[in-house]
Amino acid sequence: PLAVAQILDALAELDADSTVEVIVIARGGGSLEDLLPFSDEALLRAVVAARTPVVSAIGHEQDTPLLDFVADARASTPTDAAKRVVPDVAEQAAGVDALRGRARRVLVHRLDLETRRLADLRGRPVLAAPLREIEHREQGVEALRTRSRRCVAHAVDVAERDLVHAAARMRALSPAATLERGYALIQKLDGQVVRSPADVAGGEMLAVRVAGGSFAARAQAAGATGAGAGEGGAGEGDSE
Structure with missing residues (x-):
């Protein structure tokens, strides 16, 4: 019955200490009645108002007091809270090394991929011999020009013959x-x-x-x- 008041006093004392970087509210397993103080409204409001980050580590994984929903972080057990607050330096260093190695492999793979893609682009005919495409287009333009000249010359010849025939008919009827x-x-x-x-x-x-x-x-x-x-x-x- 005195748990809520004692926790509030301790929380206020720790929150007022500027040297305290994190506050862990922890308790081992227990019955539902044993964990009810950690769902008290006064405690929940005090945790929300605290300036220092608060970690909730009440009971076991299956226990979910209301404190878990208002704390800055939730730990499944008190041991898990200790690992979260004070992680193992060697383990964290190994994790950083693993992430660094993974990032390096991803970057090298991306560079290899882009290098192959660039090599494929440079190997295409349009880049290997850029003037060849221009020459091909030039030949097409020249062919179209020749064809247009023939078409125009043919049209002029046909018009000229029609004009001669029309003039002959006009002279005959004149x-x-x-x-x-x-x-x-x-x-x-x-x-x-x-x-x-x-x-x-x-x-x-x-x-x-x-x-x-x-x-x-x-x-x-x-x-x-x-x-x-x-x-x-x-x-x-x-x-x-």
């Missing part, structure tokens, strides 16, 4: 081609085309257009004969 075959285009002075002798009055001045050029002519009166200014292929009023 009125000038009809004039070149010997026909004449007769017009009045106002530009009206003469299509019938009835359209022309006797003595009327006409404009005659042939393949070689144009000249003026005078229409003969109806029934007139002989060679006059109206002769020369235009007397019959031929037109396109």
